Amino acid sequence: MRPLLIAVLMSLCFLQTSAQVFRPAYDAAADRLQRQYNAGAYDSIFLSFSPAMQRALPPAATAQFFDNLKAGAGNISTQRFASERGPVAIYRARFERGAFFTELVLAPDGRIAGLMIKPDTEAPLPEMPPNQTAMTFPLQGEWTVFWGGDTREENYHVTVPAQQGAFDLVITGPNGRSFRSNGARNEDFFAFGQPLLAPCDGEVVVAVDGIPDNRPGVMNAQVPLGNVVVLRTAAGEFAVLAHFRRGSVAVRPGQAVRAGERLGAVGNSGNSSEPHLHFHLQDRVDLQTAQGIKCYFGELRVNGAVRTRYSPVRGERISAQ
Known part of the structure; x- marks a missing residue:
């Protein structure tokens, strides 16, 4: 997965000059x-x-x-x-x-x-509040944290306010790769089509489906989240799960769901270069105005050891306990 800056180059029509700034x-x-x-x-x-x-x-x-x-x-x-x-x-x-x-x-x-x-990647990062809603790991089996943590080195999302506490999760094999064969098809990736579960009780406030899955290595920046589900919890927190497989979203806006209920399947839609789950918490539904919430899962197995109230970081192998 390649990081994408929130603000990009507008234009550089710089003059070829040795003049100094006045x-x-x-x-x-x-x-x-x-x-x-x-x-x-x-x-x-x-x-x-x-x-x-x-x-x-x-x-x-x-x-x-x-x-x-x-x-x-x-x-x-x-x-x-x-x-x-x-x-x-x-x-x-x-x-x-x-x-x-x-x-x-x-x-x-x-x-x-x-x-x-x-x-400004040198600016100090704001401190995120921790989640109030109990969170369970929304995937089955063992996954690798591709992006996750509190520093820019661990997590490129940290400069985007709503996504400051985001995780990108993939499945890796014994050789450390996330795909079999040559990785030319989405079906070559271990994560593609894996069940995606609700991390908490909540109400579905956004459910988007129908966005095509990208060819691996190609991203759709026009619809960054791709197929996405957003849950609102009783505490007023919003759980964002993005890049679902096209046609897999199994819930609709207004529906109440329980933790562990199937929401759909992992895909490669939106601003995604390979099949993976993007997951984060935020304080309001609008991604453009929201602030991130740091997510601690109630219990996880992390690199083989059980951890409670834990927020994983880049490179760790994690699964539900």
């Missing part, structure tokens, strides 16, 4: 960009682009980029100069739902000639 001009441009972005004035942002930037990002593409950024991160709360690299001024920006770096290049006439917005 701080007053850059600070004014960054401040203007913040005001226009927060006000939703994307047409004004487009007009502040150099001709090359305007050709690279027409008005509709500019609006789409900033709409997506705002849906995921919210408005910019604060922004301050961090450093410079040749003609690039780098600002550390605190958004409502995350920290980002804004890299800015100005043309000689003061227009924006290059712009990149990417997650």
Whole structure:
């Protein structure tokens, strides 16, 4: 599975120049960009682009980029100069739902000639509250934690607020691989089609099916969760289980389920490069505005030993006790 950043490269039409940053001009441009972005004035942002930037990002593409950024991160709360690299001024920006770096290049006439917005991987991570709802392991047999834990090295999800405590789970064989043969088909992967169970009692609030399973190595970033089920618990926590096999989702919105009840089967739909389960807890149903909740399972077998009230980390082999 390949990580995907929450904010991606918008455009880099950087000038081939040895010019250095002239701080007053850059600070004014960054401040203007913040005001226009927060006000939703994307047409004004487009007009502040150099001709090359305007050709690279027409008005509709500019609006789409900033709409997506705002849906995921919210408005910019604060922004301050961090450093410079040749003609690039780098600002550390605190958004409502995350920290980002804004890299800015100005043309000689003061227009924006290059712009990149990417997650600030140096920012301290917020502390997550633990789950209040009892959680059971939602899979049968032994699984390997591909991504999981509290650090960026253990878990690439940690920079995405809702998914900060997420797990990606696969089945690996004796040779450490997650597939037999050459892994060209979903059916080659040990996880594909495995039963996927409710981790807790709850009400189904989201149930999506019909998204095709990807060919291994190809991801569908347009529908990141793919086929997905979201459960709401009595404590107001939301359990998100993603990438179900197409046609396998066995529940519907409004249905009450009990822990251990079959929800469907593991698949490879959405932003997934191989069959696996993505599982996390969050504090509200909207993925774009939610904050993550750290998940502790009531009891697990971890690398052969029984652990209670445990949150697994990358590389561990886990199963229900």
